[in-house]
Structure formats: structure tokens, C-alpha cells
Amino acid sequence: MQINPLIFREYDIRGIVDKDLSEEFAYLLGRAYAGLAKDNSKNNIAIGHDCRFSSKPYAQALARGMADEGVDCCILGMGPTPQLYFAIFTAGYGGGIQVTGSHNPPDMNGFKICLGTxxxxxxxxxxxxxxxxxxxxxxxxxxxxxxxxxxxxxEEYVSHHVNNCLPHVGQRKLKVVVDAGNGVGGMAGPDMLRGLGVDVVELFTEPDGAFPNHHPDPTVMKNLEELIKTVKETGADCGIGWDGDADRIGVVDEKGKVIFGDMLLLIYARDILSKVPGATIIGDVKCSSRLFDDIAAKGGTAVMWKTGHSLIKNRLKEIGAELGGEMSGHIFFKHRFFGFDDALYCSCRLTEILSNTTKPLSALLADLPEMVATPEIRIECPEELKFKIADAAKQAFPEYETNDIDGVRIRFEKGWGLVRASNTQPVLVLRFEAENEELLEKYRELVSQRLEKIKESL
Incomplete structure (x- = not known):
């Protein structure tokens, strides 16, 4: 078989089923991983998978590959990616691989890979x-x-999360709508929330690899339409969406307004800073300046880092942060938890926070300065060009202060802009924030003009 080198991404392996990926490839990956495990004195490897139609056969092929190199493995079956992480942290496995296409289209699949933790x-x-x-x-x-x-x-996974949060749950009784998008979050998330005394309204919690109702990506507005509608109809306190493998969370408040990942991270950050004064908290380069400013104002240490679930997770461990997160909804609790991204645990922590206040979710950040921000703007760009353009952009704004930790983040007088290459898709990712709509449009236009010049020069 011909192996496409482009499927080996920055922080996982991802490709098109029956074109880039096959059972034969999964078998070879199992053998390759077994060699890595043996070189690092690791054995007894956990294997999990999501509900995509190719995922179970790939998981079985991975296991055969490992066994043929003399490495023992345990198939955990279908479940959320964070359930695999939980198994590695609590059950003595030497590492693990989750077969998952995450939030990508149904014809894609991939592998998230751990060695040890x-x-x-x-x-x-x-x-x-x-x-x-x-x-x-x-x-x-x-x-x-x-x-x-x-x-x-x-059952151990569900029980752990309930036992972790139940002692901290307050008196307020909550109603929460959850939308699993027919991903694997529905296998555990509703049971966790019910274990915390929450009245749960379920949407699309039956795993189905065809994703018949909507795509399981809660960062895309159209995928939240049913969630927003149901929150309003039922008078729920909030709505929670999970991506296909339940390591990313999306949230809407009681009015049906979407809370971007960075603002959700700030809600968690404020809660943790009230319990751990001076805590270090990480946000990725796509996060609002209000997140970093508010953490500092509350006495915390705010750290900006590169986008990427494995990059944030490893940075969290390196610097001893209590919390980290991305605009995309990957959020990592070290406080009372293991430091991996688990949308179901994040859901439990959000209901814990809400149960201890009489305020509605929409009021928790009402004291923040007013800013307008774009969501992530994704511009199609060929794989072979996207990093060249992002690198060239680092030199394209000499009159402004910039941060080039991941692409380039430009600091304007009353806002900021970001240009970076996606590590998972053939796109450039842009984001902007400013004090008003007029400035927001001005910053967008300035960045767009300079990107056009870069494209013409390449």
C-alpha cells in the first residue's frame, strides 16, 4: 500500500477512509507503535474507538499489529476519547490509541496517540x-x-466524574440540554449529569457514525441550532454540545446565546482562582485578550500558548498550570483532575459552578469590558502554501507589536488579529477582536490586504 505522508499531522494522524486509511494501515501503525512502546519499556496498551463505521475494524487491526510485535493490549471498545485517557491515568496502561475522526466529516478517521500519559x-x-x-x-x-x-x-469513568464533582454541587437544581450530535459523548455524559442531580434533556445521544442529524462539531453555529431551540423551549439553564469523540465542548446560555470557548475558559478560570489564588492558566493564541487580562486582574498568571490539544496538554504539565484551554473547546483541568481534555468532565464542572450561584449563566461574565469578536474565520488554502503564508505574515506587520508563538498575533491599539495555519485542515485560521464593529472591520481589512500581497508574492 502507498502511505500518504500528509496524514501524519502536528498532533495526531488523520486521513480519508479507504483512501489514506485502511485496516492494513492500522495494522502497520499497531506494529510501529508497539516498537515505540518497547523502546520506552511500555506494555499493556489501551485501545478505544468512536462510532464511525471504520473505527472498530481499525481498533481490532491496531491490536493485531501490537500483538504481532509481542505487546499486550486491551480493547476498551466504543467510547469517548477522554475515557481512553482516563483508563491510562487510572488503570495502569502503558499508553493508548483512540481511533477517532473527532469533529471531521464522516468519510474521515484518525488516531490520537499516547505513550504513557x-x-x-x-x-x-x-x-x-x-x-x-x-x-x-x-x-x-x-x-x-x-x-x-x-x-x-x-461505569468506572462515569462514577469517577460524579464522585469528583458531587461534594462540590450546590443547592440550585438545574435543567440542562445536552446534544451529542450522535457521537460517543451520549454514552456517558447524560449519566454523569444525572448523577449530579441535573434534570437532563437529551438530543441525539444515540451513537451513529452517519451523524444523521447534524455534524458533531459544536464550534459551528448551524450545528447548535437544535440545541438553542430546545434550551429556549424547555426553559433550561444552559445547553451543552459535544464533538464526535467528546473531547471538545460547546455551550449556550439560558437565552440561547453561544459562549465561545475562550469565555467558557474564563468562567472556569474565575472559579479556580477563587479556590487557588495565583493559579497559572493557559489559553491558546486564538483566545480573547479579555481572558488573559481578567486572569491577571484576578491575581492569576495568564500564559498564551500554541493551538493544539496535545501541545496545550503537554504545556500544562510542563509549567504546573491548574487549567488550560483553546478557543475550539478543548479544555484541560489539572485542578481536581488529570490535565487532559474531557468535555464530559467540563460539563460536570460547569453545572457545579451554576449550582452554587443564583445568577443565570449569561450574567457570570457581565462585568467584562465590551468587545466585539469574530469566531474563527477559516480561509481555504492548499496544504503546501498555508505554512508559507503564515510564516510570511510574521514579517508583514512591522509597525505593530506581534507574537509569533503560533502564526502571528498582531496587537492593534484597541484590539488584535491572528493569522495561523491550521494543523488539521487545508485552511488559514483568522480571528479578530476590537472595541467596536468599525475597528473590527478596519483590522480585518488591513490583515486581508497584507495576506493578498503575500499570496501574490509566493
């Missing part, structure tokens, strides 16, 4: 690519020597 990214993903290519040329070292077992850890 660390998520692989960057050079380590590229090393895995070299190992896959090598496995293609060599026969397996010890066919069938590794064992393949199965385990259902769902």
Missing part, C-alpha cells in the same frame, strides 16, 4: 511515520505473542 505531537508523530514505513518493509518480530483482551471501563 503523554500525548504524541510534532517530531514524535513524524518518528511514528518512519516506524510505519519500516514496518511495511519488515515482517513482524513475534507474530501472535502479545495478548489481546477486552474491558468495559465506562
Amino acid at each position: 503523554d500525548t504524541l505531537s510534532g517530531d514524535k508523530i513524524q518518528d511514528l511515520k518512519e516506524r510505519v514505513l519500516k514496518a511495511q518493509e519488515c515482517p513482524p518480530s513475534c507474530p501472535g505473542k502479545g495478548t489481546i483482551s477486552e474491558r468495559d471501563i465506562r
Whole structure:
């Protein structure tokens, strides 16, 4: 088989089913990962998968590949990606792979990979690519020597989250609408919230790899339409959406207004800072300046970091932060938790916060200065050009203060703009924030003009 090198991304492996990915590829990846595990004295590897039609066969092929290199593995079956992380942290597994297409279209799938409790990214993903290519040329070292077992850890996962949050739940009784988008979040999330005493209204919680109702990506407004409608109809206190593998969260308030990921992160940050004064909190480069300013004003240490779930997770561990998050809805609690991105745990923590206040969700950030912001703006751009354009943009704004930790973030007098290359799709990602609509449009226009000049020069 011909292996497409472009499927080995910055922080996972992702490609098109039956074109880039196959059971044969999954088998080779299992063998390649087994070699990496043995080099790091790791054994007993957990394997999970989402509800896409190709995911279970890929998980089984991964297991066969590992076994043929003498590495034992345990198939956890269908469930959320954070359930796999939970198993690695609590049940003694030497690492794990989740087969998941996450929030991508149904014809895509992928692999999120951990060695020990660390998520692989960057050079380590590229090393895995070299190992896959090598496995293609060599026969397996010890066919069938590794064992393949199965385990259902769902009940332990649900119980842990309930027991973690229940002692902190207040008197207020809540009604919450949840929308799993027919992803795997529906297998555990509603049970967790009911365990905390929440009146749960369920939407599309039956896993279905065809995603018949809407695409499971809560950062896209049209995917939230049914959630918003149901929150208003039922008088719920909030609505919560999960992506396909339940490691990203989307939230709407009681009025049906979307709370962007950075503002949700700020709600969590304020709660943690009230309990851990001076805590360090990480936001990615797409987050509002209000997040970083408010954390600092409340006595915390605000850190801006690169976008990417594995990059934020590893940075959290490196600097000992209590919380980290991305505009995209990946949020990582180290406070009372393990530091991995779990949309279901985030849901529990949000209901915990709401249960301890009489204020509606819409009022929790009412004291913030007024700003207008765009959502993520995605501009189609060929894979071979997107990083070149983002790199060139770093030199395109000499009259402004810039941060080039991930693409370029330009600081204007009364706002900011961002240009970066997506690590997962052939797009440039832009975002803007300003004190008013007029300035927002001015900053957008300025950045757009300079990007056009860059494109013409390449």
C-alpha cells in the first residue's frame, strides 16, 4: 500500500477512509507503535474507538499489529476519547490509541496517540511515520505473542466524574440540554449529569457514525441550532454540545446565546482562582485578550500558548498550570483532575459552578469590558502554501507589536488579529477582536490586504 505522508499531522494522524486509511494501515501503525512502546519499556496498551463505521475494524487491526510485535493490549471498545485517557491515568496502561475522526466529516478517521500519559505531537508523530514505513518493509518480530483482551471501563469513568464533582454541587437544581450530535459523548455524559442531580434533556445521544442529524462539531453555529431551540423551549439553564469523540465542548446560555470557548475558559478560570489564588492558566493564541487580562486582574498568571490539544496538554504539565484551554473547546483541568481534555468532565464542572450561584449563566461574565469578536474565520488554502503564508505574515506587520508563538498575533491599539495555519485542515485560521464593529472591520481589512500581497508574492 502507498502511505500518504500528509496524514501524519502536528498532533495526531488523520486521513480519508479507504483512501489514506485502511485496516492494513492500522495494522502497520499497531506494529510501529508497539516498537515505540518497547523502546520506552511500555506494555499493556489501551485501545478505544468512536462510532464511525471504520473505527472498530481499525481498533481490532491496531491490536493485531501490537500483538504481532509481542505487546499486550486491551480493547476498551466504543467510547469517548477522554475515557481512553482516563483508563491510562487510572488503570495502569502503558499508553493508548483512540481511533477517532473527532469533529471531521464522516468519510474521515484518525488516531490520537499516547505513550504513557503523554500525548504524541510534532517530531514524535513524524518518528511514528518512519516506524510505519519500516514496518511495511519488515515482517513482524513475534507474530501472535502479545495478548489481546477486552474491558468495559465506562461505569468506572462515569462514577469517577460524579464522585469528583458531587461534594462540590450546590443547592440550585438545574435543567440542562445536552446534544451529542450522535457521537460517543451520549454514552456517558447524560449519566454523569444525572448523577449530579441535573434534570437532563437529551438530543441525539444515540451513537451513529452517519451523524444523521447534524455534524458533531459544536464550534459551528448551524450545528447548535437544535440545541438553542430546545434550551429556549424547555426553559433550561444552559445547553451543552459535544464533538464526535467528546473531547471538545460547546455551550449556550439560558437565552440561547453561544459562549465561545475562550469565555467558557474564563468562567472556569474565575472559579479556580477563587479556590487557588495565583493559579497559572493557559489559553491558546486564538483566545480573547479579555481572558488573559481578567486572569491577571484576578491575581492569576495568564500564559498564551500554541493551538493544539496535545501541545496545550503537554504545556500544562510542563509549567504546573491548574487549567488550560483553546478557543475550539478543548479544555484541560489539572485542578481536581488529570490535565487532559474531557468535555464530559467540563460539563460536570460547569453545572457545579451554576449550582452554587443564583445568577443565570449569561450574567457570570457581565462585568467584562465590551468587545466585539469574530469566531474563527477559516480561509481555504492548499496544504503546501498555508505554512508559507503564515510564516510570511510574521514579517508583514512591522509597525505593530506581534507574537509569533503560533502564526502571528498582531496587537492593534484597541484590539488584535491572528493569522495561523491550521494543523488539521487545508485552511488559514483568522480571528479578530476590537472595541467596536468599525475597528473590527478596519483590522480585518488591513490583515486581508497584507495576506493578498503575500499570496501574490509566493
